[in-house]
Amino acid sequence: MKLGVFTVAGGEPHVGRLEGDVVLDLGLGDSVLSLVQDSGHGREVPVSEVQWRLPLPVADYVDFYSSLEHATNLGRMFRPDQEPLTPNWRHLPIGYHGRAGTIVVSGTEIRRPHGQRRAGDFGPSQKLDVELELGFVIGKPSRLGEPVPVERALDHVFGAVLVNDWSARDIQAFEYVPLGPFLGKSFATSISAYVTTLDELTRVPGVTQEPEPVEHLRIDNFAYDIPLELELDGEVVSRPNARHLYWNVAQQIAHLTSNGASLRVGDLLATGTISGPAETERGSLIELTWNEGPFLQDGAEVVLRGAPLGEVRGRVVP
């Protein structure tokens, strides 16, 4: 199922199920997670008539760093004389909390953020970038103090979205030591207009994890075979696939809750930038241009695509 929240002609928000080019109206609501039961019937609205809204109010937003190739590329760029991966990378799925309140639906214009690009030098970001990611939406909560076993972690996942984790590389570079990214990411994160339930995704075996993960992260590795596209101003500039991700979402949930932290309905767990082994499979401009640019210009339109998840679209405005 593909579930979103829509309005027609400025009316009240309704939950709807996308079926081809019609949306089946499932009744009033501002979150796909509030849907008690999909009655399966309701008025049909042509998709051309609906305005999509954010499909759910996001509770906590966590962004992981689960592509080996992405983490290796960034390590090579920024720490050329060291091992590209930090010592923790293969032992746990690194992640951090992002800003839930600035998650916007596909189609929302993205205003170029200002920030300190160097000490005292405040102005518009000159290195505005995209990050092509998947995100998993939590539909079933867990209790504080009770870690979720990795084998049962998928029971907590409602579905998946595409994510564009817009990033201002210059702002991020100056601010991120020692507490991680903040304003370089928090200005906006775009997600697709509807959540696709997991049963629509094609599950495949994942890459071999070496060394073997610690016990509570141990599970036959898996991934989702989702061919992705990164389109910039009408031209596809990269074609990664989610099947290359090193850490899987079950491990991310087991890790996130291993210290007793709880999940809430509406939490969003994103994968981090998805890059593949080939140069044509890099999910960000900083990797595609090896930090030389060009980055996003004003007016640039970025579209991320990945069936069956749909697309995430956004245009940069000054």
Added chain:
Amino acid sequence: MKLGVFTVAGGEPHVGRLEGDVVLDLGLGDSVLSLVQDSGHGREVPVSEVQWRLPLPVADYVDFYSSLEHATNLGRMFRPDQEPLTPNWRHLPIGYHGRAGTIVVSGTEIRRPHGQRRAGDFGPSQKLDVELELGFVIGKPSRLGEPVPVERALDHVFGAVLVNDWSARDIQAFEYVPLGPFLGKSFATSISAYVTTLDELTRVPGVTQEPEPVEHLRIDNFAYDIPLELELDGEVVSRPNARHLYWNVAQQIAHLTSNGASLRVGDLLATGTISGPAETERGSLIELTWNEGPFLQDGAEVVLRGAPLGEVRGRVVP
């Protein structure tokens, strides 16, 4: 005003105003921010009969790093051969997003978190610590793409709470490069049972900021004179004061929104650990014991106090 959410004998949550040793019942509600108008009359309940709940559902939780002495102490400990402050520290109020969903009310037991203390070594944290902080609750939202001017930032603040940002130093040390703290902090954050409105705080001139901040952070520096206590198992082990903080909350709001990020009602902005110039004014055990420990044992009871904000209490359980 001191506003909290309480129940009596397991009933429905009500918003209440604390007046001495009675709570004035202001009607049904689970957030002090939902209070439309304080009618000023209602039944009086003896404070001994109420059970406090979380005073509001927290939207986004941001933790700053605004004590010069705290940041200097940690820099000296972990990077003894470098400048203790990172190059960005005096140019912007460093902060990061924490986990909003695991914020709990004073009195909640804190389960010792598990995590990887070194590569592959998973078990209970052996360096469980406290962080004595203030937190500011946002009561008025701002719009995406519209930075809040520093002179008007306080208009967005509803009130203040005390915060214990429980920290597992061993888990944090292994995980935090390059994306910042995650599981070392996310297991629990305790806040005081009621929010105290800003008019009850004593505002004083702040320390001199050198160099002068960039234009959008420029304002006569101020702080709040709040004498604090960190009590461990019945003994006061430290007495910091919030007046020593280097960055003020107006600057933090101006910084947070300077990239266009919006504020939501219910956002919580914490100061980071508050340490003063003297050795008796350090707001965490890692500073008080210079990373030698002892850290928190099972059964330890920690109470943070600071009039007029009340207290934050928590006991460590295995």
